[in-house]
Amino acid sequence: MTSQIRIALRNCGIIDPEQIEDYIARDGYIALAKVLTELSPETTIDIIKKSGLRGRGGGGFSTGLKWEITRKVQAAQKYVVCNADEGDPGAFMDRSILEGDPHSVLEAMAINGYCTGGSKGLVYIRAEYPLAVERLKIAIKQAKEYGFLGENILGAGFNFDIEIRFGAGAFVCGEETALIHSMEGLRGEPTVKPPFPSEEGYLRKPTNVNNVETYANIPVILNKGWEWFSSIGTEKSKGTKVFALAGKINKVGLIEIPMGTTLREVIYEIGGGIQNGKEFKAAQTGGPSGGCLTKRHLDIPIDYDNLIAAGSMMGSGGLIVMDEDDCMVSIAKFYLKFTVEESCGKCSPCRIGNKRLLELLEKIVQGNGTMEDLDKLRNLSTVIKDTSLCGLGQSSPNPVLSTIENFYDEYSEHINKKKCRSGVCKALMQYLIIPDNCIGCTLCARNCPVNAITGERKQAHLIDQEKCIKCGACMEKCKFNAIIIN
């Protein structure tokens, strides 16, 4: 039987997120107390390193190593930042953790402050998450009242405070350098790394940036030991991953699975299969930076490295399932449109290149594409990946490359046969009236919003393809199945 293991989500749905007592009753702040009174910062970092925990925001960098680098930089002031700028379409893991268990993040940030030498924590959260913000505020207030934040925490002589910083919901601000600039009150634009934030971040001081889910894992690792944590998962990806399961799946939901679970188990067992008994076509992971997994990827164990080998990526954990009714060219276009809107415009490969990619895709879905356009798409994608400034641009062509790689037939059908097999691309379909079935009731003509249908009463009608806007109103109204999509 497939199982979920809830580590980051251990308290979500179990405790009242607005009651710190509920959190304490489930061993809340015990890890912080243990670290402050029994463990040195070095030992703690060593435990996190040995646990094998990797950044859950998408990059997959070793969390312990990041902490160690921040610790080693000498500075009078250091900062601890929590990246809660969840921006992938269809992703809601971080929001759910903050709404369901905000204290787990606060506790881990304080632990990080003790380890790295930071005395100030900042949660960067999008203002579009009002409930998460509200619960976070309540949690910070309660933690201060109990003395888990503030001065001389638990009598151990350690001071740590947390504030909230609001983001306006720009996708690029999930990139750590852009996030830091946004917090400084500057434009949310990335800068070249190095220097990494661990060396020079917020206000040019060493800054440890981790994602919400990464932090949520920390207290459990310290309470149960790195041996326990690293016994879960695959060789290079330890622990669990939270996924927001969305799309054409029966049980849309928030799941946490051990690394190494297969896509098949996620979709057919935990997710209950595809809606309306349709056929599975693809699963999109990694959001606009990721790619598509297809039927032939159903049995590979999900972890950081396998997903990259399959042409996708772990990303922050959005998993959108698509069925036979989804057109993969349109899906690529959807993600690219998102990137074009969200590109900050600082570097030209991303600003102009993605726009050109989008135009090429638009040309294909309009039925005007050529096979040379496919080569252009591939070449331009490679250039954008190689030359963009930050992670957004470096990964933005992934949905295009991944769909061309996995669904080449669909692209060539759009180009050569002017056909969209899923019936999504409107420019490639025609509504036609079958004269033999049409009794001339005039119902379709009366319902056509653009008067594209003509014909005498009791005689077969005709749709003017020039005028038709392909709204489908005629087909919906016809009682004699006389209208078909070609």
Next chain:
Amino acid sequence: MKIRSKEELNKLRDVLKAKAAGLAQKDNSSSIIQVKVTMSTCGIASGSRPIFDFFKEELAKRNIPAKVSQSGCMGFCYAEPTVEITIPGENPVIFGFVTNKKADEIIERFIRKGELVEGIIPQDYETVIFN
């Protein structure tokens, strides 16, 4: 209340843990029916707030002592609003697609009489929860 040392925190944790365990135990002086309503953004958007109020008001009106509380996401987004009911001494049961009508049925039949009511979310996979 400021916690000033690890020992104080451990003591508080033990007290709170025992209290929470007591609520769910059969034949405990403090045992009580617990109703948890999922109140994350997704739950509230699907209408869990009126359900929360309904349980709170109706259980009081019908003289059924119970602790009604809110919780974060239980993960069953497809079935929101979801409600978890724990009757002392028994395993928690989660109901999905709860409406006022369904809530009324849950109170009258499941809570009062212990009858099974339709709408229980089947657990066809295992979940291990750590703390």
